[in-house]
Amino acid sequence: MPEFNFITISDLPSIESFYLSSQASTVCEPERRDPSHEPAWLDSTPPINKKVPPIIPLPLFQPQCSLHFPPRSPGPNRHFLLGDHGRGVRRRAIQRLPPRADPPWMAGRASSVERVKERATGLDKFVLREARGSSAEVYLYGGQVTSWKNNSGEQQLFLSKKASFKPPKAIRGGIQICFPQLGNHGVVEQHGFARNRLWSVDESPPLPDTTSDCHIDLILKQSEEDMKTWPHSYELRLQVALSPRGDLILTSRIKNKNADGKPFQFTFAYHTYFSVSDISEVRVEGLDTLDYHDNLQSKIRCTEQGDAVVFESEVDRIYLSAPPKIVTIDHEKKRTFVLRKKELPDVVVWNPWDRKAKAMPDFGAEEYKCMLCVGAARIEKPITLRPGEEWQGRQEISPVPSSYSSGLLDPEMIQQMQRI
Numbered sequence: 001m002p003e004f005n006f007i008t009i010s011d012l013p014s015i016e017s018f019y020l021s022s023q024a025s026t027v028c029e030p031e032r033r034d035p036s037h038e039p040a041w042l043d044s045t046p047p048i049n050k051k052v053p054p055i056i057p058l059p060l061f062q063p064q065c066s067l068h069f070p071p072r073s074p075g076p077n078r079h080f081l082l083g084d085h086g087r088g089v090r091r092r093a094i095q096r097l098p099p100r101a102d103p104p105w106m107a108g109r110a111s112s113v114e115r116v117k118e119r120a121t122g123l124d125k126f127v128l129r130e131a132r133g134s135s136a137e138v139y140l141y142g143g144q145v146t147s148w149k150n151n152s153g154e155q156q157l158f159l160s161k162k163a164s165f166k167p168p169k170a171i172r173g174g175i176q177i178c179f180p181q182l183g184n185h186g187v188v189e190q191h192g193f194a195r196n197r198l199w200s201v202d203e204s205p206p207l208p209d210t211t212s213d214c215h216i217d218l219i220l221k222q223s224e225e226d227m228k229t230w231p232h233s234y235e236l237r238l239q240v241a242l243s244p245r246g247d248l249i250l251t252s253r254i255k256n257k258n259a260d261g262k263p264f265q266f267t268f269a270y271h272t273y274f275s276v277s278d279i280s281e282v283r284v285e286g287l288d289t290l291d292y293h294d295n296l297q298s299k300i301r302c303t304e305q306g307d308a309v310v311f312e313s314e315v316d317r318i319y320l321s322a323p324p325k326i327v328t329i330d331h332e333k334k335r336t337f338v339l340r341k342k343e344l345p346d347v348v349v350w351n352p353w354d355r356k357a358k359a360m361p362d363f364g365a366e367e368y369k370c371m372l373c374v375g376a377a378r379i380e381k382p383i384t385l386r387p388g389e390e391w392q393g394r395q396e397i398s399p400v401p402s403s404y405s406s407g408l409l410d411p412e413m414i415q416q417m418q419r420i
């Protein structure tokens with residue numbers, strides 16, 4: 001889901017201040033010429049995202065300007081009203097905005113989803129190619145995303161050179177689906193069984209929540225073997241989608257299918273291995289002042305003291321009740337991952353550092369330097385589902401230039417988003 005819609009309005013009337021409204025609601029009232037002002041809101045229906053400031057200074061008196069709007073505000077081909085503030089809508093103008101045109105190089109390009117049998121591993125995977133250049137690879141084994149490249153073809157996820165693709169070992173890297181438990185708190189194996197089971201293509205997926213035309217739907221159901229340790233019938237659906245902007249969107253739905261009337265409880269995580277240039281140059285923002293369980297200290301509860309999490313040694317934590325947006329900034333690569341999450345309040349942060357790296361057979365001794373796990377999770381308050389009930393969780397990751405940091409947007413990012 002894009003955070004902003006952009007429109008270009010031509011022939012702005014030369015008025016000192018103005019407001020814009022759409023068919024549905026008033027959008028915002030830009031303050032006169034001062035870009036540092038927060039927009040005032042002319043009415044409260046609906047309160048769109050008040051946190052969004054007018055990032056692009058509104059160049060009044062110029063024949064054309066670009067404005068940004070929060071989600072749900074008008075998109076292309078809708079009417080806008082332009083009026084001069086304070087004197088009603090005297091210079092009322094209605095503009096029908098042209099749909100945003102695709103760049104010329106996109107002509108004739110379409111998104112595709114291809115099923116491929118990997119020769120080296122013998123495993124089936126799906127290769128998603130979004131028309132604007134981003135791509136992803138998703139294995140039926142583990143329902144695991146192992147590759148995600150942005151619109152420029154740069155890999156965003158870490159996959160160990162020593163990763164094993166042989167069941168029952170989970171693939172070391174990408175995004176592991178941890179269900180029905182994270183860690184070793186529970187009756188099943190570490191991080192649950194979903195990451196090392198063979199999933200199927202979901203032949204009757206629910207309607208997608210995204211506007212993406214590039215996605216794959218997978219499903220995992222109970223096996224007789226798993227019923228011995230976790231005696232429940234369930235459907236775990238996973239949709240992996242690429243947005244036109246190159247975002248990677250994972251949506252999971254879990255349904256209790258027990259016929260015996262029994263509820264079940266589970267925890268869940270998208271154990272996400274990001275590729276980073278140099279771990280000592282990376283910071284994670286959005287977790288300041290939060291409590292976390294420190295797995296390195298018998299899971300004791302601590303409170304984050306820094307304004308960002310930085311890495312100088314092994315880190316193995318579960319941050320609790322984190323905000324919906326977490327930002328991982330890779331200074332050296334000048335790249336930032338913005339992670340947005342729904343129904344997944346907690347965040348896993350893990351880097352094994354040197355000693356543990358050496359002890360893992362499927363991980364290179366030096367690879368801890370170029371990876372970091374930051375993933376949305378639901379751990380502290382497990383989910384309980386009664387038969388017939390369904391839970392849905394979501395993680396969206398957007399790669400953006402590094403000048404972006406939490407809560408702020410910069411013109412470079414705006415320009416890049418406008419080009420898409």
Ligand SMILES: O=P(O)(O)OC[C@H]1O[C@@H](O)[C@H](O)[C@@H](O)[C@@H]1O
Nearest residue numbers: 170183190191295316317348350
């Ligand atoms: O080796 P695994 O099972 O994939 O787990 C990797 C790491 O995953 C983290 O989430 C755990 O907190 C760590 O303790 C663990 O080492």
